[in-house]
Amino acid sequence: MTQFPPEGYGPVASQVAGIEIFAPAPKTPEAAPDVVDFKCPRCQATTAYSVEDGGLRCAHCGYYEPPATSTVGKGAQEFEFTVTTVSAARQAQGWGTERRELHCEHCGAQTSLPQGDLTHTCPFCGSNQVMQLESPQDQLRPRFLVPFKVEPGDCQKIAREWLGSSWMTPQALKRSTRVADFTGVYMPYWTFDAQSAADWRAEVGHQVTERYYDSSSKSWKTRIKIVWRWESGHAQRTFDDLLIPGTTRFSKVLLERMQTFDTKALVPYAPSYLAGLLAHAYDVALEPAWKTSREEMRAATQQTCRGQASTGEIRNFSMSLDFSDESWRYVLVPVYVAAYQYDGETYQVLVNGQTGDVAGQRPVDWTKVWLAVGGMLAPGVLLGLFGVLASVLEVVLPPSLAVGAFVIVFAFILLIMGIVFAALTIIKAREMDDV
């Protein structure tokens, strides 16, 4: 040892007399103020995070401050489900009081904030503030986030294209609807990693053709029979950064449709990323989110197990599954949120702030849908009628019987196809309408 104690080491308590102990000094986080107020150091105007520049920008004098942290991606620290963490997370079912009073350092105004809001723009002076909420454990603070990449100005274009992308929406929607300004929101998500190892057993059905003697017809015939055989196997899956929403403020269906965040872009949390944007703390705690992720993981593992069976005919399926190397992160992801009015109703649109993927509610023009369904069924019905007519004409024109029979068969096939397409169309329309 060239230097004793080594640099960065400090004394710690020893439980044996005559033995001194030095340990690496814990990294004491800089005493973060409860509220960070973003002011331009040059002109004292309010600064905000600029998606275009990737840092703080003063709209007044053009002052630019680059981001304080660099991308860590998938190397972002993950946490184990220690007993301590799990019990702390159980206690932290929320973020404290229902609403909190915030005193604006800039203009002195007193504002009331709802629970879970991490950012605030003072309605009196427009200054951007980021709250550093207390947490029962440091790990339960947002430690990483995916910064915004899509600029707010692009969201209108994305939304308009999306509104007009489906024929099921009303004709006037794209033309006359004005989507309100998009608001950038950092939404809380949990990421989960795990490995699953499963042993499965099931009876798998195999089709065999057998000959048998039919006593009624007094002849040998063939029939298909299913023979069940027991099969078993072992499957392993690795799950990396499975994203589970930590919020109930938005429709689960919409979030699932937009959930294509790339965790390779994760950066360590810094308040400056949140300046001028909205941000929410989680209201779905770690444990329920973990339960949801396990349900997804076990469903995927079950699918893998079933896929190993030699045929798709399976019964009496059973499996045992062990999870290992489970870990989690609490992250914030970028989403643009907007609403629009159509025919007196309010609809929500979300744009993924990293990829530009869009998900939202759109009205369905059911008249168009039913017309389309009618169009799909019409060829089969009309052709069928023609076939019947041709068959009837057989009395006066004998060859038309054969033509009629052929047309009826063809019409039947067309009708079946029409029914399938119509059903798919209705299902899709209902999905769009139910969001």
Add this chain to the structure above:
Amino acid sequence: MMSESTLVSGWGAPRIPLICNQCDWRYLVLVDAVPTACPHCASPEIEALAPGTAQFPYVAAPELIILFAAGAEVVSRQVAAFAEEIPVPPEGLSAEALLGSVQRLFVPMWLVDADAESLWQAEVGFDYEVVSHRERYADGGGWQTQEVRESRARWEPRVGRLARHYDNIAAPALTSHQALERVLGGYDLRAAVRYDPAALADALVRVPDRTPEAAWPDAQVGVRRRAQDECREAAGADHVRDFRWSPSYSGNNWTLLLLPLYVTHYRDDEGVAQRILLNGQTGQLYGVKRGSAARAQRRALIIGATSLVIFALSLMVALLGLLLPPLLIVGILGAVLALLIGAGALIPIGRVALFNRRQRDIPVEV
């Protein structure tokens, strides 16, 4: 035969230093219980020497002693089991004979007290638990989830300074100590008590044949092990690894610890004494088992001679069969029986030969 100058004091009753000129084992024995033969090799070539001679530099009374915990019942059971396993044993190899010649012996270990000072560094491990899950699924029964807890260790670096006094670090005082431990198992040194001359009674005591200087490297290993454990304890940790230090020692003080041992022996065909040792604490036995080839040959000869007599009688009966035909069959059967018995004469020889060959893998020198 023995003068006052040959007596060793400080052990309670006066003892005489003895050396076996055959196997070089050195003992201290009670004045009135001098053995006629070496308890190790059974050689009668034992000689009394003066204390402080080159062969007996260390005859100071011990500091600690481990008492015999394996009693007579354990010894009887172990020796009887040993004797029973030998096919055609040599003359005198019986449980009774072995028990009749059992002697109690104490073998020495060095104990050193030392002050150690050093800087140290290590990785210390703290146990913690993580929560995981095990799931079961069955068609019709759905999923059943079971929470499981797994223990893991979190490793952290630590450095420090140590200035400690270490008492009674044990180190071998006999060159054969490791071999003894290998065949008899280790001793639980925590059972050591302060030396009491009454505990020795008439037992023999071996004296060290290793100097403290020679035993010091072994003692240092023990000091290091204890220091490592103390550093773990000082850090409040559950584990320690990669312990490194460069200690300086002072104030070394050497004393002795006595370990209990039973010894007995038997003589094989060549008259060589085969020793049997028992750990006096655990009762673990070590001894080389030798079947007697000479006795096996004697048995084979008796069986062979018996078969020859039967064969000769059968031949005579067969000759009489020329006059009285039914006797011919009796003669033939007798001859076959004689041949079978003659073949059986090989069995004792073969058993002993095979048994003795299997014993070769056992280490002999202790």
